[in-house]
Amino acid sequence: MLTRDEDLVAWAWAESEDWMELCVDPAALDAGDAAIAWFLERAGSSAVRTMALDTEEHVFAALDRAGFLPEDEMPWFTHHYLDLENLLPVPEVAGYTFRHVDPDEAGPRSACHRAAWSQPGGTSKVTAAAYERLMRTPPYRHDLDWVAVDEAGELVASATIWLDETNGVALVEPVGCVPDHRGRGLAGAVSVAGLAAARDLGARLGMVCPRGDDGYPVPMRVYQGIGFTPGPRTVTFVRPSLEA
Ligand SMILES: CC(C)(COP(=O)(O)OP(=O)(O)OC[C@H]1O[C@@H](n2cnc3c(N)ncnc32)[C@H](O)[C@@H]1OP(=O)(O)O)[C@@H](O)C(=O)NCCC(=O)NCCS
Structure with a gap:
């Protein structure tokens, strides 16, 4: 620095x-x-x-x-912004409720993350212990870590919001939904719920940075579906190896 x-x-x-x-x-x-x-x-x-x-x-x-x-290689990412004055009400999704996690929920919260982020061929390494460490690390706040809960009480989708109090920016990262519950609008709805909490704490601008290339288009659809609009994109640079 x-x-x-x-x-x-x-x-x-x-x-x-x-x-x-x-x-x-x-x-x-x-x-x-x-x-x-x-x-x-x-x-x-x-x-x-x-x-x-x-x-x-x-x-x-x-x-x-x-x-x-x-x-010129994939992936690249497009920064998206949302004026939180224009944030939609939290959509209702039948059979689910939205809330923030509690500080003692590292176990179920990490299980929800792993279920959403374990694609065929690779398993997320986010254990309960790793999540406990994350929860102790500023600027993490459990009241900005939002989940969708099904009727059985399972955490099935999540959106973590990171609040930059100085600039009034609320970064959404990451968002996930357990495979059996996808396609019902939960990822978008839980993101709106978390952003509403951030707005109530003083955030003015929401930000999210999904893939912009064609290789993985679903997250960008989720965020644009709740009102985010695209801004600048990332460009990757390489300093090639100096070895002959
Ligand atoms: C991306 C992810 C969070 C979407 O969760 P979801 O709850 O199924 O998303 P939603 O139901 O809110 O879908 C929102 C939009 O995406 C579309 N969508 C969802 N899954 C889709 C799929 N597999 N193919 C095409 N479109 C899809 C929906 O149709 C909807 O678009 P529409 O409003 O235009 O109809 C989920 O697939 C996931 O957890 N993936 C792994 C983790 C990840 O990639 N997270 C995002 C980056 S942080």
Whole structure:
């Protein structure tokens, strides 16, 4: 993280050895260069990647200076926004209710996540213990972690909202629905319920970042179905391996 006059002006995060998350104030390009240099120093000669929004010309220029090239590969993501003044009422879905989780529900909440996110060929690693750790990590708030509950009391769909109190933004991430309960509008409805709670806590803008490419179109349909509209898209950049 780089600061100027105590304001944060750039940061780079080594999310993994070969992936950098990056944020640069357009008025502090040298700080952006320094943040990228920090990441490349740790990475050595391996190929590394990052993403920027297609509106962030200053980040494109900084990545170009550091030897990154745009990479035309799937997947890419489209940021979507929703003015929470226009948020719909929470849709009714017969047989289900919506509520936030309680702090002692890491077990059932993680089971709901695993059931939604275990595709054929891969199982989610989100255990109850991992979910307990998440619940203890700010800015997680259990009152912004919303679930759909069926008549048997099972948690069958979920939407976690992350509130940026400074900017009034409520990020929706992730949303899931257990396979047997899909196609009934639960993912959209539980997202609206969570966003309504965030709005009541002061959020003004909802944000979500689904895939924008054709490889996985359902989540974008869910979010556009509750009023989100598309904004900028991500572009992936690679700094190729320096090994011959
Ligand atoms: C994506 C997911 C959350 C959708 O849950 P859901 O409760 O079935 O979604 P909804 O019933 O609210 O569907 C909303 C829209 O998506 C459409 N949709 C849902 N499943 C679909 C499918 N398999 N194929 C095509 N369209 C589909 C619905 O028809 C509806 O569109 P419409 O309003 O235009 O008719 C669910 O499939 C899931 O958990 N997938 C795995 C996790 C994931 O990818 N999460 C999203 C990224 S964070």
